[in-house]
Amino acid sequence: xxxxxxxxxxxxxxxxxxxxxxxxxxxxxxxxxxxxxxxxxxxxxxxxxxxxxxxxxxxxxxxxxxxxxxxxxxxxxxxxxxxxxxxxxxxxxxxxxxxxxxxxxxxxxxxxxxxxxxxxxxxxxxxxxxxxxx
Numbered sequence: 536x537x538x539x540x541x542x543x544x545x546x547x548x549x550x551x552x553x554x555x556x557x558x559x560x561x562x563x564x565x566x567x568x569x570x571x572x573x574x575x576x577x578x579x580x581x582x583x584x585x586x587x588x589x590x591x592x593x594x595x596x597x598x599x600x601x602x603x604x605x606x607x608x609x610x611x612x613x614x615x616x617x618x619x620x621x622x623x624x625x626x627x628x629x630x631x632x633x634x635x636x637x638x639x640x641x642x643x644x645x646x647x648x649x650x651x652x653x654x655x656x657x658x659x660x661x662x663x664x665x666x667x668x669x
Contacts, residue, residue: 539614543654555605557596563589572659603629617649
């Protein structure tokens, strides 16, 4: 594994631990000022900019504080020069939700760029599979 791949894996795992802990400063630490995020809840046109990105987390932290999990199950990283992407599956849900659907995972895709030797998340996308027909 290249050093860059290792650094990005560590960045994603640190971010996930911070999300689970409700540590907003660490959640936003490796994100670009011009971050674009598409999330499960609205706004469906996405969140743009670090200030807007910070605003979406407190309600999620409040929900998660009720006992929900947020942990990386599977993570793949691809690096090319000064850009990279990562995709992961995360356990995200309450114990009851995860017991009812043991294989259900949140999908995460990140676009990163290297700025001054440091990897920064410029694009973030969260989604769940559509289970409406199952």
